[in-house]
Amino acid sequence: MDFQLSEDQEALVSALQSILQDHAELPQAERFSYSYFNADLQRLLGESGFLGAARDIGPLEAALVTIETARLPVLVETAATGLVAPMLLPADGPVDGPVALIAGGAIGKAHRNLPIARTALVDLGEDVAVLTIDPADVEPVASILAYPYGRFRAIPDLAAARRLPGAGARLRQWWRVALAAEVAGAAQAALDFTLDYVKQRQVFGRPVGSFQSVQHRLVQCHAHAQSTYYLALRAAWSGEAVDADCAASLAQQGVQKLLFDLHQFHGGMGVTTEHLLHFWLYRIRALQAEAGGVHGIGLEIAGRMWPAATQATGADAAPQIAEAG
């Protein structure tokens, strides 16, 4: 047991942060956008090897990359591209990214990151379909959720797609690790942003952050962000499905509190897009229901920890999609 980053891990994070610092600013034209995907930074991270961390070093290091990038207001896709895809397709070499993750049962709906994706991994329950995405086939969908959203102009033919038999559980496992890492980074950034705000903003002649009713709730948000951070990293380190479930479950259980409290403490400013808060909060909200959601993942944890004679693990959370689409 060692909770300290190794020297190599420190060096990785430090090198990454030095690159991210130079790209953290939103372009003026994107100042009021709901989300902003920084394609230049995405390319730079790929060229610098940060998206190859899972293959070259290990999944824990890839999770660290996701946590760090999730702290930025600008978006880059490292979770599916740098962690999930390499863990699912270890023999493939670098997957053409960015990668989108799609629940097969909802393939006709809008999907997170689909407009920027070049590859999609589709959860069919038992199996996984790997789709090559042509941007021309994707119709952008407006959303306050802080990712680019889009839907297929025509439902893709999943039967004709490359299929990974029996890979569904493994996809969901790493999807859960990735979403927990993303929530951990975004939650910590949202909290840091809020702490700065409540220390400055005065009401009734004193800082908002001096009120005990505010302080206690911020500490509870902090506990949630910190717990999620370590659970995500443990799940990446262990490769155990139950650890991934616990990480994602806790990440998603905290969404209600994070969204309500952090919005609350920014008052009216927090509902404007000129304030940065929404970039992190609506990423967290977008991740709330993915890979099973609190209910589905709770069932999986129960199934793994206390299996019932009649209960097949995961059966409730991920029904097989026979021929989605």
Next chain:
Amino acid sequence: MEFGWAPEQEQYRERVKAALDELLPADWDETYVPESYASDLQVHFSREFCAKLAERGLLVPHWPREYGGNESPDWEHFILGEEMKGAGEPRGPQYMNVNWIGPTLMAYGSEAQKDQHVKGIASGKVIWCQGFSEPNAGTDLAALRTRAERDGDHYVVNGSKIWTSYARTADWCFLLARTGPTRKDISILLVPMDTPGISITSFPGVIKDGHLNEVFFTDVRVPVQNRVGEEGEAWKIVTYALSYERVGVPRYHTGLLALELAVEQLKAEGRWDDDPIVRSRAGSIAARFEGARLLTYRVIDQRVHRLPATTDANLSRIASLEAVSDLMNFLGEFVPDCLAGGDPLLEDYYRINIPAGITGGTNEIQLDLVAQRGLGLPRG
């Protein structure tokens, strides 16, 4: 960064479990645990049990060798605590002795005090109680009113303490008393509980027996040589003492064991397989305990790396308490008979945890500490 146990740590856990298997009576779960660890039954048992633990080198393994310890690593001390709590704490009140009373006396006690008390604690046969809280001074400990006035080579103590767990069965009291006019003029006295002038009243409550005692001190004469450190040094010493209790009870461990009991009952009653809401809720609570577990382990890891103390220990208590509260609510909703003639082990878990947010540092104070010292928020 890595999250696994080293082989020697796993072996140590097995050694502790084997000792528990060997030393606990066959009816431990049925007869002793439901009485709870503060009960007279368990406290008496702890004298026998801890003496045997001491013989096996499992009572104070983390202590320095000169005091009978083995200077064992921090993780081993922590593993020992997890397993003891998970077994229903057969050390009874003696977990306090080995965790902080002994180490505090090693640091601040006189040679005579070390010779008598540290050795006594290491033998596993002495029971202590903690004379801190008063009817009007709990969280705000500096408001305590019990006075110790100097009279020659004695102090004369008058006042009362409350919520004094184990008072009925204790041999000694680690007492805080006011010795001067300012809020922080407080000193520590080691008081034999059979000293004339001490009387104890127990009262019933919703938590388990043995905790709810009031101790009255009426002209109790305590020799000056029983004072720990100098007069007025109590704050410094208590702060040191509590640094040994930074993470407190491993509530994720006892919580997950209780959750497992609840699941077993639900399965046996046919209320598990076909109820996805119950299963999902149980799984979600397990995830919360796992989060609390890692925040707690982080604090031990910081100790191992000799990093300065932060408010991370307070944060781990906050996270643990939230999970405990979820579990108690789960029991109330899905296993309500645990409080009405059902599984006595679950009743014990529930009732022990009713004051979980109060004992060992009120949750609101933990929140204040993290907010102001950890997150740097301004005081109101």
